[in-house]
Amino acid sequence: MRSRLEEARKTPLFRVWDLVLYALILVLVVVLFLAVGLKPSAGKLERVEALRDSDVIFSYDFLTDTYTVSDGVEVEKTEQGYRVTVRTGDEGYNVFEIDKGGSVKMVEANCSKHKECVNYMPAITDADGVILCAPHHLTITGGSSDIKDPVIG
Amino acid sequence: MKKIFTAICATLSAVCLFGCTPQEPTTTLPLKGKQYLFYTFGVPVYTAIYAYYDDEAEAAKADETVKDLQKLFAEVEDSLSASIDGSSVCRFNEAEAGATVEIDATAYEVLSIAKEMYALTEGAYNPAVGNSVDLWGFTPRFNEDDYEPTMPYDREYDEETKFVSLPDETYVEAFRTLCDFSKVEAWEDGGKYYMQKPEDSVTLEGVTYTMRLDLGGIGKGYAADRGAELLKERGYTRGYLNVGTSSLALMESASEETDHAWNLGFRHPRGDGNYISMLIKDECVSSSGDYENYYEYDGTRYCHIIDPFTGSPIAEDVVTATVLGLSAAQADAVSTALCVMGTERAIEFINEQLSDKTVVFVRRADEGKFEIVTNAEQYTLIEQSYRVASRVVDGVLEYVE
Ligand SMILES: [Zn+2]
Numbered sequence: 344m345r346s347r348l349e350e351a352r353k354t355p356l357f358r359v360w361d362l363v364l365y366a367l368i369l370v371l372v373v374v375l376f377l378a379v380g381l382k383p384s385a386g387k388l389e390r391v392e393a394l395r396d397s398d399v400i401f402s403y404d405f406l407t408d409t410y411t412v413s414d415g416v417e418v419e420k421t422e423q424g425y426r427v428t429v430r431t432g433d434e435g436y437n438v439f440e441i442d443k444g445g446s447v448k449m450v451e452a453n454c455s456k457h458k459e460c461v462n463y464m465p466a467i468t469d470a471d472g473v474i475l476c477a478p479h480h481l482t483i484t485g486g487s488s489d490i491k492d493p494v495i496g
Numbered sequence: 497m498k499k500i501f502t503a504i505c506a507t508l509s510a511v512c513l514f515g516c517t518p519q520e521p522t523t524t525l526p527l528k529g530k531q532y533l534f535y536t537f538g539v540p541v542y543t544a545i546y547a548y549y550d551d552e553a554e555a556a557k558a559d560e561t562v563k564d565l566q567k568l569f570a571e572v573e574d575s576l577s578a579s580i581d582g583s584s585v586c587r588f589n590e591a592e593a594g595a596t597v598e599i600d601a602t603a604y605e606v607l608s609i610a611k612e613m614y615a616l617t618e619g620a621y622n623p624a625v626g627n628s629v630d631l632w633g634f635t636p637r638f639n640e641d642d643y644e645p646t647m648p649y650d651r652e653y654d655e656e657t658k659f660v661s662l663p664d665e666t667y668v669e670a671f672r673t674l675c676d677f678s679k680v681e682a683w684e685d686g687g688k689y690y691m692q693k694p695e696d697s698v699t700l701e702g703v704t705y706t707m708r709l710d711l712g713g714i715g716k717g718y719a720a721d722r723g724a725e726l727l728k729e730r731g732y733t734r735g736y737l738n739v740g741t742s743s744l745a746l747m748e749s750a751s752e753e754t755d756h757a758w759n760l761g762f763r764h765p766r767g768d769g770n771y772i773s774m775l776i777k778d779e780c781v782s783s784s785g786d787y788e789n790y791y792e793y794d795g796t797r798y799c800h801i802i803d804p805f806t807g808s809p810i811a812e813d814v815v816t817a818t819v820l821g822l823s824a825a826q827a828d829a830v831s832t833a834l835c836v837m838g839t840e841r842a843i844e845f846i847n848e849q850l851s852d853k854t855v856v857f858v859r860r861a862d863e864g865k866f867e868i869v870t871n872a873e874q875y876t877l878i879e880q881s882y883r884v885a886s887r888v889v890d891g892v893l894e895y896v897e
Binding site for chain 1: 530538546559566641735758761770
């Protein structure tokens with residue numbers, strides 16, 4: 344049995360297939376390396392936007408540490424980053440905090456009894472992150488407007 | 497002569513190339529997707545549109561379309577919202593028993609759909625439960641930051657349950673008698689629309705109550721239907737409209753792999769994520785469930801869906817129902833009705849009325865377990881602890897023990 348295997352190894356056909364196999368493995372390794380190493384870090388939080396319905400009323404760029412602001416929005420500097428107050432109507436307000444380290448969280452609002460935007464919406468830490476405040480028609484997003492598969496229910 | 501003929505041919509083909517395909521710009525730009533978000537009916541509305549966004553005019557057109565959608569939705573809300581002063585529904589609700597009220601075309605159309613669905617579901621869908629919805633604490637005023645009891649039946653806000661306590665039984669019974677939707681008349685006369693309020697009224701603690709409508713659910717479905725029409729009119733064939741995740745109008749997706757179907761997730765009624773998913777395209781879907789707005793007392797869940805036959809939150813075993821293949825407005829009404837009916841009647845109803853539509857519902861089984869009942873042919877089960885307790889034999893849906 345063994346001798347037959349050794350014999351087989353000596354035949355040129357076997358060597359050709361060996362080489363093809365090694366080449367394939369090498370190609371696979373290179374492709375995997377490129378895919379992992381060169382792919383832009385998907386979803387990393389690089390900007391944050393506040394929208395009133397579909398209009399952008401505030402945006403902040405983590406890379407350049409700069410922001411743009413519209414009427415009704417106030418920005419204060421804090422130790423970690425910024426504290427942004429958005430006014431809605433005469434009395435409505437939402438306050439969110441930007442940590443320059445890469446996160447955004449709603450910290451105060453008078454939108455409703457349950458304050459879903461403050462109490463139930465997790466902090467934004469990547470581009471797909473989103474905080475909704477339906478009573479104030481306010482959305483804070485990580486900047487992604489990619490289409491996701493829909494959910495019902 | 498030959499030259500002229502050639503010139504005409506060239507012109508004609510140029511017109512055809514550039515003129516007959518306004519959706520496709522002259523270059524081979526990639527079709528890109530963009531998701532938009534705005535709010536109506538107190539919920540987020542997601543619009544997904546695939547367009548040639550690298551072309552400035554095409555991008556502006558898509559953005560403009562979403563602005564128009566937002567306007568359209570605001571109009572529907574202004575007509576149907578019970579909490580907007582001057583809306584058709586608000587004026588009906590505030591009117592005296594027996595009064596005739598002029599309503600707008602939108603309210604008339606939605607009311608017509610509601611009447612059809614009321615008849616189809618034999619009263620299980622009934623939008624005339626407005627008083628009961630308010631009594632149990634499920635109108636928007638109860639979630640207002642500065643909620644204070646104002647009606648005689650209002651209770652104080654309970655900090656522990658984060659809700660008002662349970663209502664007085666006298667009011668539950670009294671309001672149940674005010675929801676005979678078959679008595680509501682609506683008609684058109686000389687281009688104007690009218691509704692007549694039933695004569696029914698009850699007086700408790702010196703206050704007289706009459707019928708109040710709640711068209712919020714079916715209104716979101718109706719908005720999805722109208723919005724989908726607008727997207728199609730503007731030439732879009734890929735994307736979707738998702739109104740508060742309770743009503744959806746799906747066009748195609750961009751995925752070749754799924755033959756342009758969307759992988760639609762069905763939200764888990766008791767946990768995070770989805771319990772099943774299904775490949776769907778070019779269809780409307782609506783869903784109702786006991787987990788959207790609810791509170792618990794002594795281990796019992798009280799949700800926003802009112803059973804018109806008891807005047808109280810649904811107590812049957814169906815916790816969520818989703819209907820595909822009707823209009824989103826119809827599907828919203830029917831999915832609510834299935835929650836009211838409970839498993840046995842729901843299965844009968846599906847076999848009688850919805851055998852050519854796709855329906856999925858989740859029921860509460862013994863020992864805190866949940867089961868899925870569906871006539872869907874293909875789906876992916878995600879929540880493995882949910883048993884599929886049904887099968888279809890010769891086109892008939894059966895419950896499987
Ligand atoms: Zn909020």
